[in-house]
Amino acid sequence: MRRWLIILLIFLLVYLFRFSSLKPSQIPDGSQIRLLARVSSQPYLSVSKQIIRLGQFLVVTEPFSQYFYGQKLEVVGTCQVKVINPWKTDFVLNYPTIRVIEEDESLNIQTKIVAGLLSFRRRLEDIFSRLLSEPQASLISGIVLGTRRQMPKNFRQNLQKTGTIHVVVASGYNISVIAGLLISVIVRFTKRKFALFLSFFGILAYTLMAGAEPPVVRAAIMGSLTFLAQFLGREKDAWRALFFAGGVMLLANPLILFDLGFQLSFLATAGILFLGPKLNGKIFRFPGLGENLRTTLAAQAGVLPILLTNFGQISFLSPLINVLVLPVVPLIMILGGITALFVLVWQPLAQIASWFAWVPLTYFIKVVDWFGKLPWVSFKVGKISFWWGIGYYLILGIIILNPKSKIPACPAGRQNPK
Numbered sequence: 001m002r003r004w005l006i007i008l009l010i011f012l013l014v015y016l017f018r019f020s021s022l023k024p025s026q027i028p029d030g031s032q033i034r035l036l037a038r039v040s041s042q043p044y045l046s047v048s049k050q051i052i053r054l055g056q057f058l059v060v061t062e063p064f065s066q067y068f069y070g071q072k073l074e075v076v077g078t079c080q081v082k083v084i085n086p087w088k089t090d091f092v093l094n095y096p097t098i099r100v101i102e103e104d105e106s107l108n109i110q111t112k113i114v115a116g117l118l119s120f121r122r123r124l125e126d127i128f129s130r131l132l133s134e135p136q137a138s139l140i141s142g143i144v145l146g147t148r149r150q151m152p153k154n155f156r157q158n159l160q161k162t163g164t165i166h167v168v169v170a171s172g173y174n175i176s177v178i179a180g181l182l183i184s185v186i187v188r189f190t191k192r193k194f195a196l197f198l199s200f201f202g203i204l205a206y207t208l209m210a211g212a213e214p215p216v217v218r219a220a221i222m223g224s225l226t227f228l229a230q231f232l233g234r235e236k237d238a239w240r241a242l243f244f245a246g247g248v249m250l251l252a253n254p255l256i257l258f259d260l261g262f263q264l265s266f267l268a269t270a271g272i273l274f275l276g277p278k279l280n281g282k283i284f285r286f287p288g289l290g291e292n293l294r295t296t297l298a299a300q301a302g303v304l305p306i307l308l309t310n311f312g313q314i315s316f317l318s319p320l321i322n323v324l325v326l327p328v329v330p331l332i333m334i335l336g337g338i339t340a341l342f343v344l345v346w347q348p349l350a351q352i353a354s355w356f357a358w359v360p361l362t363y364f365i366k367v368v369d370w371f372g373k374l375p376w377v378s379f380k381v382g383k384i385s386f387w388w389g390i391g392y393y394l395i396l397g398i399i400i401l402n403p404k405s406k407i408p409a410c411p412a413g414r415q416n417p418k
Contacts, residue, residue, distance in 0.1 A: 011247055019254040025056065027091055029081040035093070036101070038111070039071045042118045042211050046150040058092045065098075068122075070115040072101040088258045117209040121145050124340050131339065131354035136361040142168030143329060144336035146210035155365065158372025163300070163318025164325060166264075175219035177330050178206050179226075181337075196227045203227075214249065214256055215265035221245035222269075239273050242266070260310060264303050271302020274400045296322040301396065305389030308381060315378040317371060324367050328360040335360070 027033065037054040044051040045063055052059040052067055059075055067073065077096020083089050125147060128137045138151035151168075159165040167173065182202045186195040207220040222241040229236040246266050249256055256262050276298035296319040300307075307314060315321075335357035342349035371377050 011251075015250055015254060018251060022254060025089075025091070027079050027081065029079070031079050033077070033079050033093075035073075035075040037073065037075075039067055039069050039073065042069050042121070043067050056089070056091060058090055059096060059098070060092065060094045061098060062095070067098070067100070068115065069118045070111045074099040074101055084258065088255055114208050117205060118211070121147065121209045127340060127343050127350070128336070128354075131351055132358065132361070135365055136358060139168060139361055139365065140332060140336045140357060143174070143332050144340075146174050146213070146216060155369065158368050161313075161315060161378040162321045162368050162371050163315045163378075164321055164368055167325065167329060173219075173329070174210065174333075175203060175206070175216055175223055177333050179203055179223045181330070181334065183227075193231055196231045200224055200227050214259050214262035217249060218242075218245045218262070218265050218269070221248060239270075242269055242273060260306070263306050267302040267306060268299040269302075271298045271300070275301055275396070278399060292323045292326050293319055296326075305384065305392050308384045309386070309389060312384075313378050313380050317374075317377050321367065321371050325364050328364055331360045332357060332364070 035054060035057060037057070039052055040055055041053045043053070043066070045066065048063065050061050050063045050066065052061065052073075054073065054075065057075075057079075059073075059077075075093060075096050075098050077093040080092045080094065081089060082092055124145060125141050128140050128144075131137075132140065135152050135155040139155075141147045142151075156165075159168060179199065182199040183195055186198050186202075189195075190198075203220050203223050207216050210216045222238070222245050225241040225244065226236045226238075249262065272295055276294055279294050279297060300318060304314070335353060339350050339353040339357055342353050
C-alpha cells in the first residue's frame with residue numbers, strides 16, 4: 001500500500017509541474033489573426049458546415065472545398081474566444097479566408113501514415129454511403145469506423161435520449177471488439193505470440209484511423225498492455241492498466257483532464273472494473289443478457305455525475321436499451337469489415353454483404369427509434385453542482401472499498417422469504 005501511495009504522490013507532483021508549465025495563449029476576443037498551421041485532426045463535415053481543428057483553434061467554414069488531416073493552411077479571420085472552463089479555452093474563427101499551402105517533401109512519416117489511414121477511412125465512408133441508405137450508412141460508419149458522420153437529426157436525438165450514442169462514436173467499445181476479432185482471427189493462421197504482435201499493430205492502425213480520440217487512445221493503451229501481458233505469459237491486471245493509461249495520457253497532455261470524452265471513458269471503465277463485481281442478483285446471472293446489464297449499469301453509475309453536470313438529462317431505460325442493442329454491434333462490425341474488404345475484390349460481393357449488414361443495422365435503428373419516441377424515456381433534471389458530484393463519488397468509493405458490500409439488482413432478484 002505504501003508503494004502505491006508513493007507512486008501516486010510522485011505522479012501528482014509531476015502532473016502539477018507539467019500543468020503549471022503550460023502557458024495559455026492570450027488572444028483578445030474579436031482580434032484579427034493570421035494563423036499558419038496543419039490540420040491536427042480529421043475535419044468534421046456536415047451538410048451546412050465544416051469544422052477544422054488547428055491545435056487549439058477551431059475553424060468553421062463552408063462544407064465545400066474539403067480539407068484533410070495534415071494539410072498546411074493559412075487562415076485569416078476574426079478570433080472569438082470560447083472559455084470552456086477556467087483551464088481550457090477554444091479560439092474559434094467563423095468563415096475566415098483559408099488558403100492551402102503547398103505540401104513539401106519534409107512531411108514527417110507519422111503525418112503521412114495518419115493521413116493515409118484517414119484517407120482510407122474516407123473511402124470506406126463513401127462505400128457505405130453508396131451501398132446503404134440513411135440512417136444505416138451513418139450508423140455503420142460510426143460503429144465500424146468511429147466517425148462523426150452526419151446522420152438524420154431525429155435518429156441522433158433518439159440515440160442521445162436512449163443513452164446509446166456511445167456506440168456510434170469513437171469509443172473504447174470499438175477497440176474491445178476490434179481487439180477480440182483480430183486475435184481470434186489471426187491466431188488461426190500463426191502462433192499466438194506472433195498473433196498478439198500483429199494484433200497490436202492492428203489496434204494502433206485502427207486508433208489512428210478513428211482519429212485518436214481520448215476514449216479510443218485509453219482503450220488502445222489498455223488493450224496493448226493486455227496483449228503485452230499475454231505475450232510475456234503474465235496475468236493481466238485491468239485496473240492497473242486503466243490507471244497506467246490514464247496517467248500516461250495526463251502526463252502527455254495535462255489539459256486532457258478537462259476533456260469530456262476522457263472523463264466519460266475513464267470513469268465508465270472504472271465503474272465496470274470496480275463496481276461491476278459488486279452488482280448482485282439473479283437477473284445478472286441470466287445467460288447472455290445478464291452480463292450486458294451488469295456492465296451497462298456499472299458504467300452508467302461511474303459517469304452519472306458527469307452526465308448530469310454537462311447535459312442535465314438521464315434515461316432510466318438506457319441499461320435495458322443497451323442490453324437489447326449491444327449484442328448486434330460485433331455482428332455489424334464484422335459485416336461492415338467484410339463489406340469493405342469485398343469492395344477491393346468485386347463490387348457485387350460488397351453489395352451482397354451490405355444486404356446482410358442491413359438486417360442488424362435496421363434492428364438497432366428500430367429499437368432506438370421505438371424507445372426514443374416514448375415521452376418518458378429520458379428526464380431533464382437540471383445541471384447538478386460540483387459538490388454533489390464529489391459527494392456521490394465519495395459514497396461510491398466507500399461501497400467499492402467495502403469488501404462486504406453488494407448491490408442487489410432489484411427486489412425481484414431476491415428469493416422470496418416465504
